[in-house]
Amino acid sequence: MIKIQKVSKYFSGKEILSDISLDIKKRDFVAIIGPNGAGKTTLLKTINGLILPDTGKVEVLDLDPYKNGLAVRKKIGFIFQNEFIAKNVPLSVKDVVCVGRVGVKGLFKNLTAEDFASVEKAMGEVGIMNLEDRPAGFLSGGEQRKVSIARELARDIEILLLDEILMNLDPASQMEINSLISGIYKKHKLTIVFVTHLLRYLPEEITRVVALKDGRVFSDFSPRDFNSKVLSRLYDVNEESLMKYVGNFKL
Amino acid sequence: MWEILSYNYFQNALMGSILAGVGLGIVGVWVVLLRIPFVGVAISHAAFAGSVIGLLLGINPIIMAIVFSLLASILIGPIAEKSGLEANVIIGIIFSLVLGVAFLGLGLIQGPKTEAFNLIWGSILTLSRSNIYINAGVTFLVIVFLVIFGKEIKAVFYNREVAMASGIPEKFIFFSLLFLSGFVICLNLNTIGGILIFSLLINPPSAARILTHNLSKMYLLSILFGIISCLTGLIFSYLFAVPAGAAIIIISSLIFIISLILRGRNGR
Numbered sequence A: 001m002i003k004i005q006k007v008s009k010y011f012s013g014k015e016i017l018s019d020i021s022l023d024i025k026k027r028d029f030v031a032i033i034g035p036n037g038a039g040k041t042t043l044l045k046t047i048n049g050l051i052l053p054d055t056g057k058v059e060v061l062d063l064d065p066y067k068n069g070l071a072v073r074k075k076i077g078f079i080f081q082n083e084f085i086a087k088n089v090p091l092s093v094k095d096v097v098c099v100g101r102v103g104v105k106g107l108f109k110n111l112t113a114e115d116f117a118s119v120e121k122a123m124g125e126v127g128i129m130n131l132e133d134r135p136a137g138f139l140s141g142g143e144q145r146k147v148s149i150a151r152e153l154a155r156d157i158e159i160l161l162l163d164e165i166l167m168n169l170d171p172a173s174q175m176e177i178n179s180l181i182s183g184i185y186k187k188h189k190l191t192i193v194f195v196t197h198l199l200r201y202l203p204e205e206i207t208r209v210v211a212l213k214d215g216r217v218f219s220d221f222s223p224r225d226f227n228s229k230v231l232s233r234l235y236d237v238n239e240e241s242l243m244k245y246v247g248n249f250k251l
Numbered sequence B: 001m002w003e004i005l006s007y008n009y010f011q012n013a014l015m016g017s018i019l020a021g022v023g024l025g026i027v028g029v030w031v032v033l034l035r036i037p038f039v040g041v042a043i044s045h046a047a048f049a050g051s052v053i054g055l056l057l058g059i060n061p062i063i064m065a066i067v068f069s070l071l072a073s074i075l076i077g078p079i080a081e082k083s084g085l086e087a088n089v090i091i092g093i094i095f096s097l098v099l100g101v102a103f104l105g106l107g108l109i110q111g112p113k114t115e116a117f118n119l120i121w122g123s124i125l126t127l128s129r130s131n132i133y134i135n136a137g138v139t140f141l142v143i144v145f146l147v148i149f150g151k152e153i154k155a156v157f158y159n160r161e162v163a164m165a166s167g168i169p170e171k172f173i174f175f176s177l178l179f180l181s182g183f184v185i186c187l188n189l190n191t192i193g194g195i196l197i198f199s200l201l202i203n204p205p206s207a208a209r210i211l212t213h214n215l216s217k218m219y220l221l222s223i224l225f226g227i228i229s230c231l232t233g234l235i236f237s238y239l240f241a242v243p244a245g246a247a248i249i250i251i252s253s254l255i256f257i258i259s260l261i262l263r264g265r266n267g268r
C-alpha cells in the first residue's frame, strides 16, 4: 500500500531522512515514534507527496505521490501536527468538515446533497453534531482534533496519516481521541500511520511500532516485541529512569 | 443637482465608484482573510514606481503602472514559496524596493511629474469610458473566479497546508488570489488613488467581518459597504467640493466604526 524504498531527504545540506525503507501493508496500523527532529513529519509528508525525496522511491497505491499529488492525496487523510485555524476566518465547524469534500469533488463542481450527507455522517461518527454551527477558530484542543478527524473521515480515504494528534490534550481527551481512532480503524478498513510520543496511550489495535532516530529506521517491531531496552537506546536515556518516567508502557 | 447625471464624466465616475466598491469589496475579503492587507500598499506603490519609470523612459505611464503592479502581485507568492518566508515579509521587501525605484525615477525626471502623482491621488472625475470598460472586465473576472473556485478558496482560507494535503490545487488558488487582488488594486488606482485605496480595501471587509460569521454574508456585506462608501463619497465630494478619495475614505471608516458599535451592542 505504501512502499518507501531507500528514501533520503536533505534540508539545507543536512540529511533529514537517510536511506529509509518501509513497506506498509494494507490494514497496517503503524505507530511511529522517535525523538523530536527524527524526521517523522518529513516522512509523513513524503508519503502524500508534499515533499519530494532526493533519492529513493515512494509508491503509494501504486502511484508516485509527488507526480500524481492530487490523485494520491484524494485517497490519503492527513492531520497535521498543530493545525492552525485563523480566528479571523469566518468558518463554522461544518464549513471545516466540508473542506474535506472539496478535494474529492474536484474543480468546477459544487458540493451536492451527497457530499453534505458524508459530512453529516462524519460529524455524527466523531460526535460533534452539537458543534456544527460553532465558529471553528474558537474550540478546545480536543474539539479541534475531533473536527479534523471528521474532516478526513468525510473524504472516502484509504490511508490516514496522523501527526502527533494527541499533543496538548488532557489525559481524558487523549483516551477519547485514541478510542475514536481505534474505532475508525476497525470500521473503515483504513491503513493508519500514527505518529506519537505517548507510549502509554498507544491504541490497542496497533500492529507495528516503527522507531525513527536521526532520519533512520531505528527499529521496526510488532508491539509485543517492543521493550524498554529498545526504548532507552532510542532516546539515549538510562533505562531505569526512562521507565520511571514513561511508566508501564506494555504494549 | 440632478442635471449632473447627464454629464459624461459624472456617469463615468458613478460607474467607476460602483466597480471599485464591488472589486475592492471582494479582493478586500481575500487579503483580510489571508492576513496580507499590506499587499494593497505594496501594489499601489509598485504602480507608482511603474508610472515614474514610464515617464522617464517615454513609455505610457499607465501601462507601465499596470505592468509593475502585476509583476509585483505575480512575484509575491512564488518568492515567499522559494524563500520560505511569509508572504507579508515579501510584501514588505517589494514595497521598499518599488518605493526606492520610484524615488530614484522622480529624481531623474526633468519635466512635469503630474501623471505619476495622479495614480497616488486618484482622479475619479477624469475617468474615461475605456477606463470603465477595463475595470468592468476585471471586476467580472474576479466575480467569475470567485463563483467557479468558491469552495477551493474557502479551503485555502481555512488552512493552506490542509487544503494542499487534501488534493486541492492550493498553489494555483493562492497565487491567483494574489494576482487578481493586484490586478483590481492597480486598475482602481486612477479611481481612488494609491494612498487612499488601502482603506477601501480594508474597511469594508473588516466591517463585514465584525457583523457576520458567515463567509458568503461577509462577501455581500463587504461589496455593499464598498459601493456605499464610493457612491456617498462621490456625492459628498460633489455637494461640498471636497476631494472624492478623501470623502470615500471617511465614509468607509465611518462604516467600520458603526459596525464596531453595533457589534458591541449585540455582543455577537
Ligand SMILES: Nc1ncnc2c1ncn2[C@@H]1O[C@H](COP(=O)(O)OP(=O)(O)O)[C@@H](O)[C@H]1O
Pocket (backbone or CB within 6 Å): A011, A012, A016, A034, A035, A036, A037, A038, A039, A040, A041, A042, A043
Ligand atoms: N522545510 C525544512 N527546512 C529545513 N529543515 C527542515 C525542514 N523540515 C524539517 N526540517 C528539519 O528536519 C528535521 C526533522 O524534522 P521533522 O520531520 O519535523 O521531525 P519530527 O517530526 O520527527 O520531530 C528537523 O531537524 C527539522 O528542523
Ligand SMILES: [Mg+2]
Pocket (backbone or CB within 6 Å): A040, A041, A042, A081, A163, A164
Ligand atoms: Mg513532527
